[in-house]
Amino acid sequence: MLGTVNRILLAVAGAVLTAAGVVLLTGSWPLHGRHAPLLTEEARRRYWHADGWWWWAVAAGLALCVLLALWWLLSQLRRPRLGAVEVDTGDGAYAVLRGRALEEAVAAEVGAVEGVAHCRASLRGRRGSPALRVAMELEPHGVPADALAALAGPVLTQARASAGLRELPAEARLKVTSHRAQRVT
Template identity: 70%
Template sequence: MSPVLRTVNRILLGLVGLVLLAAGAGLLAAAPPLGGRHAPLLAAQTRREHWQAGGWWWAVAAGLALCVLLALWWLLAQLRRPRLPAVVVDTGDGEFAVLRGRALEEAVAAEAGALAGVARCRVALRGRRGAPSLRLALELEPYAVPADALAALAGPVLGHVRTSTGLAGLPAEARLRVPRHRASRVT
């Protein structure tokens, strides 16, 4: 999930919580003069008078429509695929080829996973078809030197990707993780 979407989710949950809290507090504060548990908040006559006298019905309808549109936008943002399905590759003869994103991810993961000191590698292709970017998550062995693994990744691995795709620049973000391990005992 992207950081922007994560932030929107937190803000949306906070606002919904505040609205529900304010509505509950307002109802609790207005409860004694309402006439008991079984009495309606507004009598039918009062509702009719307010609805007919005021021209505020359009504001309620617009507010509800806005809430529905925002809820649909939020739902679609949750379902959106963050990975890039394909990359456009210039073949050099004036034509273009389409390279599947999963194939490129698997090739980069296999080459990066074969580096010395790398236990496992996960790759995600992001961005647009003409301007992709890579996000790599490397799990290093306990004995690995992170600077060496990063240099090997930035040099040969990403160099092969740029050469094979014909891209002059391929932004990449690498996250290195070393798993916890127990100290070995010497006897």
């Protein structure tokens, strides 16, 4: 979806800038000729002094444009999830494994480990060399070493085997859930 929004924004920005460039290069409307000023003396007097809200509206519109441009720029810098992983079938052909399927399988296996309250996994990198980021939320009695051993051992081994990968680097982030004692009355 981000690719579609990106293309639409680039097309609109390109069309607007091209039209503005053609208008300015030809010296036609709204400049009223090549040597005419952009804002006439009358327009400057009328807008600058008569309506105080006009300049605030212009400033708010420009600020909104700047904020939208910054949001768009930051969304371009964000690394998206990996959509699919290439799986070598061994006979020279390749299959494609959905990234979400692998993420959900890893999250389900890690989530089933004793002491893990919740788990999320996300696949990063490129199709040929993916990397896994796992966020585990441990229960107050959970043992971090056990959760990491389960991830590094059988879970990643199964994920590598099912995706046909020699290696699958993983980064684990652990968080302990807050435990609130129930009030006894």
